[in-house]
Amino acid sequence: MNKPITLADVARRAGTSTAVVSYVINDGPRPVAAATRERVLAAAAELGYRPNRIARALRSRTTGVVGLILANALNPYFGALAEHVEQALAEHDRLMLIGNAGYSAERQRHLVERFLAAQVDALVIVSADADDDVARHAERAGVPAVYLHNGPVAGRAPVVAADNEHAVREAVAHLRAHGHHDLAFLAGPDDAGPVGLRRRTWQDSAAPGAVALRSTYSRADADALTRRLIAGGAMPRALITATDEQAVGVLAGACAAGLAVPADLAVISLDGTPGSAHTAPALTVTRQPVAAMARQAVGLLFGQAAPAPAPRATLITRRSCGCDPR
Amino acid sequence: MNKPITLADVARRAGTSTAVVSYVINDGPRPVAAATRERVLAAAAELGYRPNRIARALRSRTTGVVGLILANALNPYFGALAEHVEQALAEHDRLMLIGNAGYSAERQRHLVERFLAAQVDALVIVSADADDDVARHAERAGVPAVYLHNGPVAGRAPVVAADNEHAVREAVAHLRAHGHHDLAFLAGPDDAGPVGLRRRTWQDSAAPGAVALRSTYSRADADALTRRLIAGGAMPRALITATDEQAVGVLAGACAAGLAVPADLAVISLDGTPGSAHTAPALTVTRQPVAAMARQAVGLLFGQAAPAPAPRATLITRRSCGCDPR
DNA sequence: CTGAAAGCGCTTACAG
DNA sequence: CTGAAAGCGCTTACAG
Known part of the structure; x- marks a missing residue:
């Protein structure tokens, strides 16, 4: 005092x-x-x-604080992204203000305004809505912004995303190597953003005529959908899920309905969060390069990285596809 | 521009x-x-x-920003806590600076210093180390601080925690009602903080002579431990896990080793994160009142809440204990 | 009810 | 290499 x-x-x-x-x-x-x-x-x-950083900020017009807006903070994939952004920022001696949009475009806009009012030096946006180019507001205020994982393709702000097509092709090839011909796909509620791209890649490369299964990105929804499919005898034998959260829900639903994974259902998920290694059974995934993505986004903000090629996911084989590591 | x-x-x-x-x-x-x-x-x-909030902050000595320090940002339990803190703060029109200590007392100290230098109005600390009373630094700078979930018992700053004893007693009673007499307990690596209290409550109320199983709070460790116990024929029939992360690891290890839950092993976990509803099988838990805890902590910071009784967890029965919701 | 002015703690031309 | 001073954009006594 x-x-x-x-x-x-x-x-x-x-x-x-x-x-x-x-x-x-x-x-x-x-x-x-x-x-x-x-x-x-x-x-x-x-x-x-x-x-006193505040005084310094007033004078030098730079706060040393960067805002991160997260589509949904409770999704572990986004959580991992946030974690790596914080680390990359700390290396630049920057602090991170965080805001959770909870999948709401309106909340996202509100957060952008709040963060700009707080005089953040820059914005990293893991967008809840690729159609709403919120980075424009930042641009207007002279604040650099970058989208991470998801953002409008036609905007001015750069979008750092992984090579989603590559990940899907890896998953498709692996399931085929296990002898599966009919490959189902659990997509998101719509075809926006990276998940839309994943869905289209699956369609083009594996199932031109098929219609994708759909659920929100919550475990609960994927769980419920799985039970319904099993009850109706409509469960496929091989499934690629767009996200880990959905995969976890599928595993839960299959277990509850007494369906064996991978014997009756082979699953590969496309995020590859750390948690996917310890599900029951362990998930085969394409592990997205979240650290590289976060680093690239932050680098762009500090003018250190030229737009680089999209980082690629690695296939990690575990139990759920039919491989048995033992 | x-x-x-x-x-x-x-x-x-x-x-x-x-x-x-x-x-x-x-x-x-x-x-x-x-x-x-x-x-x-x-x-x-x-x-x-x-x-311009910076100018206002310099003049009025208040930034409208509160710092949250998290023991480990990637643990969904802490993630849920963070989420509710952000919401409670938003209701007070405050922004949240977040920092992840990654279970390191040193990083935690560093974050406190950084946040104080950034002139935060207050600090919420989900401590990585209850023995290190970092709130003292804040107090010295005239910044109010509150511990959430975990903090030093002897410190000056208030500690908002749930009624951990209550949660354990609920779990013990429920497993007994399923006919289990020998109840094992998976504790943390040591007896610090809330998990220590949970371990001691189990000991006193259910197994005075027994020795607790121990692992870190990572899924990987609990998974590995479970496989080892099963391989050595030392797996108990009924288990209370101190945290959801450990429970998820146990489920993964049991699945990998071919042990059926709940038939061969009944499990109850003590956090009750949202994710626990969609494991395979679904986890029976005592759901900690994280929203109430976050609200109480933030209320204390803004002088709105007198120290209230510790909020209590609710038992949610699902499949892993032997109940079958179908 | 309103205005002129000091001052929060810095950074940075500017002059020496 | 160093110092006196202006000024960043506000808030708030103080005087009227």
Whole structure:
């Protein structure tokens, strides 16, 4: 509660001006004599000086804070993305403000406004709605923005996404190698974003005539759908799920209905979150390169990375496709 | 990129002073004549004025930002907590800075310093290490802090936790009602924090002589432990797991080793995250009142809630204990 | 009810 | 290499 030490306090103690103290603390932009620098550093240390970032932000128009907007914070795939964004940001000595859109375009817009009002230096958007180019608001305010995983294709802001087609082709090839010819696909509620791309790739490469199964991205919905399909005798023998959350729901539904995975149903999921290694049975997945994606997005924000080729997922074979690691 | 509108711009346009504009924008602290207020509001709207929060923060020494430190952001239980904290904060019109300690006391200390330097108005700490009373640093800086779920018992900052003993007793009673006498317990790596309390409650109420099983809070570890126990013929018939992550690992290990849940092994977990409803088989849990906990913690920060009784978990029976909802 | 002005703690031309 | 000073955009006593 004791009043904080300011630059002026340090300057007084070191017998110099605030300008010089600032130069020492920030290592620039002007040189300082070695002896003076020592005195300043000593004074700062003795006083326990900590710069007031708010004052610095007001003056230099940069807060050191980046906003992350998440389509849905409770989905572990997005959680993993957030985690890697935080790490990449920490390496740039930036703090992360987080907001959860909960799959709502309106909440997403609201968050963008709030974050801009908070004077974030930049925005990373894992969009809840690829049709709504919210990055425009940031652009208008002169704040750089980048979409991660999902964003409007026609917008001005860059979109960092994985090579979704590649992942699907890996899954298709692997299931075929297991001898499956009819490959079903559990898509999202609509064909927006990366999941739409995954659905279309499956269609083109594996099942031109088939119609995709659909559910929301919640475990509950995929679980319920699975039970319904099994009850109606309409469950396919081999299934690719667009996301891990859906795969987990499928496993739950199959278990509840007494259907054996992989004996009666082979499953491959396309996210590959860490949790997929410990389902019952363990999920075969294409593991999306979330760390690389996060790093690329943050790099773009700090002008360090040129637009790079989309990172590719790796196929991780486990039990659910019919492989048996034992 | 066009230069932002300031208070002064609005004042000029409305033909008044910046003081009056400020009074209008903030609805106080001085009254303003209705006519003047109208002019100001009109000018602000026409200009598209948005207050600069940084300047406001420097002057009023309050940023509208609260820091949340998470023991481990990738654990869905903590994720759910974070989600509810964000919601409670949004209701108070506060933004949330988030940091992940990754179970490291050192990273946690570092985050506290970073957040204090960023001038957060308050701190919510889901502590990675109950022995390290990091809230003291905040207190010294005059920043209110509250621990959530886990924190030092002897510290000055309040700790908001659920009634852990109650949850354990519910689980014990339910397993007994299923006819189980020997109840094993999967605890954490040590007895710190809420999990320690859960372990001791199990010990006292169900198995005074027994020794608890232990693993870290990762699915991988609980999975591996389970396989080892099964391979060694040492798997108990009824198990309470301290956390959902461990329960999920147990289910995965049991499935991999061909052990049937609940026929050969009954399981109850003590977190009750949303995901527990869709495991294979579905987990019976005591659902911790995370929303109430988050709300209580945030309430304490804003001086709205007196220390309240610890919220209690509810038992949700599903398949893994031997109940069959069908 | 309103206005002129100080000041929050920094950064950065500018002058020396 | 260093210092005196302006100014970032607000809020808030203070005087009227």
